[in-house]
Amino acid sequence: MSARVKLGIAAVLLLPTIIAGSYLSGWLVTLLLHVNVPLSGLTYWRYLQALDMPAFQMYAGRIKMAGCIGYGSTALAWLGVLYPMLRTQKRATHGSARFAARSDLGKSGMLSKDPSGIIVGKSSGRFLRLSGTRHVLLAAGTRSGKGVSFGIPNALHYEGSLVMVDMKQEGFDITSKARSLLGPVFLFNPFAEDLRTHRWNPFAYVRADRLHRASDLQAISECLYKQTPGQDPFWANAARNAFEAAASLLFDRWQHAEQSGADAQELYPTLGAIYRLMSGNGDDLKAHFKSQLTQPGTSTATRTAFANITSLADQTFSSVIGVAQAPLLIFASRVLDEATSGNDFDLRSLRRLRQSIYVGVAPNRLAEARGILNLFFEQAIKLNTDVTPQKDPSVKHQCLFLLDEFAALGRIDCLVDGTTYVAGYNVRLACMIQSLSQLDDVYGPDKARTMITNLACRVIFAPSEQRDANDFSEMLGYTTERKQQRTRASGGNVSYTDIEERRALMLPQELKALSPKKEIVFVEGAERPVLCDKIRYYEDRDCTPKLLGAVEVPKLEL
Template identity: 45%
Template sequence: MGVLRTRVAGVVALLLLALTVGLYLGGLLTLWLLRQPAPLHFTTYVEYWQALGQPDWQPFAGKIRLAGGLGFGLPLLSWAIVAVLILKPRARAFHGDARFASRGDLARAGLLKPSPEGVIIGKAGGDYLYLGGTRHIVMTAPTRTGKTTSIAIPVLLTYRHSIVCMDLKGELFQHTSGYRAGIGQTIYRFAPYAEDGRTHRFNPLMAMSSDPRVRVGELQTLGAILYPDEPGQDPFWTSQSRTAFVAFGSYLFEAWDDKVRQNLHGSDGRPIDPNTHDAFPSFERIYRFSAGDDGELKAFLQARLKEPFVSTTTRAALTSLTGMAEQTFASVIATTQAPLQQFLSPILAAATNACDFDVDVLRRRPITIYVVIPPQKLGEARRLLNIFFSTVIGQNLRQTPQDDPALKYQMLLLMDEFTAMGRVNVLSERISLTAGYGIRDLSIIQSLSQLDATYGADEARTYITNHAASIVFTPREQRDAEEYSKMLGDTTVKRRTRSTGKQGTSYSHTEERRPLMLPQELKELPNDEEIIFLEGCRPIKCRKNWYFKDRRLKQRIVPPVAVRPISAAGEHPMPGKTRQAIAAAVSLALAACASPSISNAAAAESSAAVHAAPAIGVKAQHVPSTLSNGCRP
C-alpha cells in the first residue's frame, strides 16, 4: 500500500510538471507562429487564449489552437506513457524478487533522520543510518571485525540519552567519557577489578527494598544468579546454597534494620550511613558472616538465633542449616562460599561495599556508566556482571514513562560480549516488555551458536526475534553464513542459452532461482561493509562507520574523565584541592547570601576551584561567574 501511494504521488507530480512545460511550450509556439517579438512569460499562452473571444483575433484562432495542442500535447503524451509504466502492476518474479534496500527504502524506514535517541547503525552514501524510537538491536560480529570502532564508539559519541555499557578493555571509557561529560552527562566508571583502584563503587544490595517481605524475593534472585542450576550437578547442593545465602543476607539486613531503629549514631554524631558503616550487607560481609568467628560456625549461628530482631523466616532457615549433619553442613557452607570468595580481594570488596551512584535515576537524568572488566577477569566477573545488569534492568522496570513524566530519558544497554555474563534471566524473559519502559538493548555477540549455548536454541531465537534490527558483520561460521543467506531471500535470474543445430542457431530464455547472496559470498563480505536486517524494510547493505575515518567523530575524541582511586577501605580520599574547592564554594555561597553582589574576580576564583576538584560522579557543566541571590536556608 505504501509503495502504491508513492507511485501515485509521483504520477501527480509528473502531471504538474507536464502542465507547466505545456504552458511555456504553448506560449513559445504561439509567439513563433504569430511572428510576435514579445517576451515569453509563464502566462503568455493563457493571455492569447483569453483573446480568442475578441473579433480582432479570430483570424489567428487556428494558429493559437495549434500552438496549444502541440505545446500541451507533447508533454501530456509523454506523461501518459510514463504514468502507465509507473502504475502498471509488475509481474511478480516466479522465484522471488529479493534485493537490497534503496535510498528511498532507507528514507521510508526513517533511517536517514537524526534524533537524540537515534542509535547509529551504519553509513550509506555519506549519511549516518539512525535507528530511532525504542527498538532493540542485536549485532553479530566475530572478533577483530571492528565492532568497537564502528558501532560502540560512534554510538557513545552521538547518543544523547543514558547509556550503561560493558567496556571490556576500558577502550570505550578512554575514547568517549570526556565527550559525554562535555554534553552534560554524569560519568561513572565501575571497574571493580582495577588494580589501581580507579573505580566508582556499587553495592547491589543497596538497591534492595526496605520492606523485608520484598527483600527476601530479591535475595532469592541474587541467589539464583550466584548459584545457577548446572547440568550434571546434584540440585540439592544448589538449593541449599541458595537457602543459606538468603538466610545470611536476611540476618545481616535485619541486624542493620535493628541498628537503624535504635537510631545509632557514628563517631561524628551523625546517623549511621550504609556507605560508611561496616554492618550494612555486602557480598564480602555475607562471606565473612558465613565463616563465623574464630570459634565453631554452628555455635556462632546458634548464638545469632538468640537475637530478638531475627525474623521467623530467617530463624527457620538458620535452624534448618544448623540442624544438618556435620559433613552435609560443611559441604553446604563450602558451596555457598565458593562464588563469594573473590570478594575477599581488598579492591573488589572496596568497590562493592558501598555505592557512588543510584541506578534508579538513569531514566531521570543523562548518565553514562562504564562497566570496565579486564579480559583476563571475564570468567571471574561473570556472575558479578550478571548481577549488575540484572539490578540495573530490574530497578528500571517499575514505572513506565507514561506513569511518571519525570522519566524523560531512554536507557541504552550497550553490552559487548553479551554472553560473557551468562544467562541474564530478567532480560531474556522481559525483552519484549523493556521497550515500553524506555529501556533499549544493543547486544553484541560473536556468533549465533554462542547465543544458543547460553540460552538454548529456542530461547535464543526468541531473543533475536524481539530485536527490530540485526547487524551482521562478515561471518566466519558456515552455519551463520547459511542462516543469513536464507534471511536475505532469493531473486530470479534470467539466463539466455544458445543452441546450434542443423537448422541453425536458436536462443532460449529461462528463469532460475538464486540467493541474493550465497553463503560463500557472505563470508567474503569486505571488512568495511555490513548487512542490516530491519523489520519492515528490505535488507540493507551499507558501510561500517569507522570513527577514526569520520572527521566529525574524530573531533569528539577528547581526554577521558579523571577518576580518583579508592582506598583499601573503600573510601575516595579527599585531596587538598577538593577541600579548597569546598571551602571556596561555601565562602562564595555565604557571600552571595550576605551581599546582593559579588565581585567577578572572587566568583571566577571560586569557580576555578570548583572546576579543579574531582567529583565522585563527574559531570562537565558551565559554572557562572556570579551566583544568584536565591540561597536556600
C-alpha cells in the same frame, strides 16, 4: 502505492496538461497562420470557434493540425509519466532482493540526526541511526572492530544515559571525558589492579522493611544461584535459602545498631560479609550459625531461615554450604570486597539523571567475574523497568545498555522475555556477540531465537562461522537473474532462449569474504537490507573532535 493514490496523482497532473496543451496549440496556430497576436490560454479556442466564419474556412486544416499537435503532444507526455506508475509490474519469478538505496534510507528514518538514536553505520558520509526505542544486535567475530566501529562511536554520540561493558577500558579511556559533558561518569572496575574504581553494593537496593526485604533478597539469590537444566533443583534452592538467611541476619544486625544509636555503617550488609559469615570461624559451622542467632535484634524470620538450614543432615548441610559459598569465594579479594562495600552511583536514577557507567573487567578475569557482572546487569535492568515514563514524569531520559561480549555475561534472566517490553520503559539494548551460536549456548535455541527476533536491528560483519553465513544469506533473500541460453541443433542451427535463475543476493561464501570496511544492517520494518560503511572512530571527522580522553577515578582505601 494504492490505486486511489495513483488515480489522484493522474487527476492532479491532468489540469496542467490541458493548460500546457492550450498554450502550445495557440502558439502553433499563430505560427502556421503567420499572425502576431498576444498568446494566452484561449488563443487556440478563439481560432477554433472562428472556423464557422467564411474568411477562416481556407485555414481550417492548419488550425486543426495545430490543435492535434499541441494537445496530442502534451497528452502523450502525460501518459508517458503515468504509464510506469499505473502499469502492473511483472513479478520477479525468483525474487527481487536488493540492497537499500539512499531513498530507502530516508524512508526508513535512518538518516535522522536524532541524538538518542543508536548509530549502526555510515553511508555517503552520514551516520545511519536507529531511532525510537528499538534494540540492536551486532554479530561479529573477535578482532573485527566491534568497539572501533560501534561501541566507541555510540559512547561518543548517544545523548541518553549509558551503561557500557568495557572489558579493556578502552571505551572509558577514549570517551569518558566527552560523556562527562552530558552528566556524571562512573567506572565500576571491581578487580582494578590500580585500585581505581567506583563502588556498587547490590544490597543498597534491598528495601530494609521486612515486608519487602525477603522478595528483594530472593531476587539477588536467584541471580547468584541459577538453576542448571537437567540438575536436581534442590541444591540451587537450598543454596538460595542459605544465602537469604545470612543476608537477613546481617540486615537484622544493621537495623538493631541503627535503632540503638550506634555507628551502623560498618555493619551494612555486603557480599563480602556474607562470604565471611558462611566461612565461619574455624569451628563447627552449624554451631557457629547457632551462636550468631543469639545476638540481639535477630528476627523470627531469620531464625526460621537458619533453622531450615541447620536442621539438614551433616553431609547434606556441608554440601549445601559448599554450593552457597561457590559464587562468593571471589570475595576473598580485598579489592572486590571493598569495591562492593559502598554505593557511589544510584542505578535507580539512570532514566532520571543523564549519566554514564562503564563496567570494566579485564578479559582474563571474566570467568570469575561472570556472577558479579550478571548480578549487576540483572539488577540495573530490573530497577529501570519498574515504572513507565507515562506514569512518572521524572523518567525523562533513555538508558542504553551497550553490552559487549553479551554472551560472556551469562544468562540474564530478566532479558529472556524482557526484550519484548523493556523498550516501553525507555530502556534500550545494544548486544554484541561473536556468533549466533553463543546465544544458543547461553539461553537455549528457542529463547535465543526469540531474543534475536525482538532485537529489531541486526548488524553483521563478515561472518566466520558457516552456519551464520548461511543464515545471513537466507535473510538477505533472492534475486532473479536473466540469462540467454544458446542451443545448437543437429543441423547446425543455433537458437537462443531467455531463462530465469534464482540467485542469493549474497552467497554464504561472498558474505564470508565481505570487505572489512563494510557491514550489513537489517532493520525490522525496512523493505531492504543496508550495505554500508563501518565507522573507524579514530579517522572519522564526526568522532575525532570528541576524543577528549578520560576522567579521574577515585582510589579505593584499603
